[in-house]
Amino acid sequence: MGKIAITVEQQIKKLKHRGMEMDWGDEKAKEILLDIGYYRLGFYWNPFEIDKDHNFEKGTKFSNVAKLYYLDTDLKHILSKAINRIEINFKTQLIYYASIKYNKNPTWFADKKIVSSNYVDKFPNYYTSKFKSDNKPIKKHHAKYPNDIYAPAWKTLEFLTFGSVITLYKSLHNKELKETISNQYNIKSIKVFENFLLTILFIRNICAHSDLLFDSNTPKEIRTTPIIKFNNNNRHCLDSSIKVILYFLKQISNSRHDLINNEIKDTFKRLKDNSFIKKIIVDKIGYDIEMV
Structure with a gap:
């Protein structure tokens, strides 16, 4: 303007x-x-x-511009629902398996023997006075136990951002523990697992901040793996990120996977006969619209 x-x-x-x-x-x-x-x-x-x-x-046509906007918005809403389910599930796996392994240390996330020094040193930046006052269970914990520096992992990690929890996972020293968690999603390679998590986080941040989704490309190439087949081997486009999200969702719930997958298909299907937007769906998003 x-x-x-x-x-x-x-x-x-x-x-x-x-x-x-x-x-x-x-x-x-x-x-x-x-x-x-x-x-x-x-x-x-x-x-x-x-x-x-x-x-x-x-x-x-102005109508096509509006339809592209609504397509982008609809996809954000659909993917946000899926990512929210994945985020909660991932937090649960991390909290459960790490807390069981270190059951005598409820604040294992702040122990340099368990987590990298860099993460532990920066943790007070997450666990601020505002963090404690904004989250009722944390606030109640410190009112009851005023001498505790942190609340236990099963309370604290629930209120950390998805990005912070992914960083915590990456910062774990114990490779066996990391593999135990990645195996819950039938992923053997820790590097692939971390790459997939960061891909999901990338899309999550776009959806949360109302950024442009249809034209998004992951800054890091999505790792190759036999468990996911990417269209034309394009491992940066939105469709490849969607495939990662759907893969994770399937490991959590078949019914949720099918519901989200069908919502995505229906969203694209409505525009299948629009040549202008179809070209964007195929060329920019990387989605095989002929399959719907």
């Missing part, structure tokens, strides 16, 4: 001048622009631009 704010009527005029068809009518376009915002929606008409002046490919 440049450095000067313009009215929604001017926004529509500008889009028309650049070659966009207002096929839903100006009033519907105005409603959508006031709902989503010109700047945010711009990320979704970017794939239709053909030059540095931001002119649009011939046949670019």
Whole structure:
């Protein structure tokens, strides 16, 4: 929109001048622009631009821009549900197996004999006064046991972020313990397991912060493994990340896996006959839409 704010009527005029068809009518376009915002929606008409002046490919319709936005939003909602299930399950496995192994040390996560010094030294950055006051079980624990530095793992880890818990897993010294946890997901290689967790975290953060999902590529290549077949061996695209998420979900619950997988298929299927968006689904997301 440049450095000067313009009215929604001017926004529509500008889009028309650049070659966009207002096929839903100006009033519907105005409603959508006031709902989503010109700047945010711009990320979704970017794939239709053909030059540095931001002119649009011939046949670019406002409806397709909106449909791409809704596709992205729907996928975020679906994947967020799946990742939430995975996050809770992973926390449970880590808490259970580590706490059983170190059953005489309820705060094993802060023991340098068990976890890397770097993680232990940084843990007070997570376990702040705000952390204690914001989470009732932690607050109640310290009210009852004022001399405890930390609450036990089964309380503390429940309130850590997914990223913090993944870092804790990576920081464990005991390889056998790490393998025990990865084996709960039928993954033998710790490196593959950690790579998959970081892939899920990457998508989780996009969904949580309303970033662009359809055009996302993992910063690190997803590791090859016989348990997942990636389309065209593209191990950065969103479809490959979705396959990792679905794999984890299947290890946790077949019914949940099937439900989420069907929701994803139905979301893409609705746009199968739209040539503009189909191209984005195939080329950018990497999804084999002919399979739905």
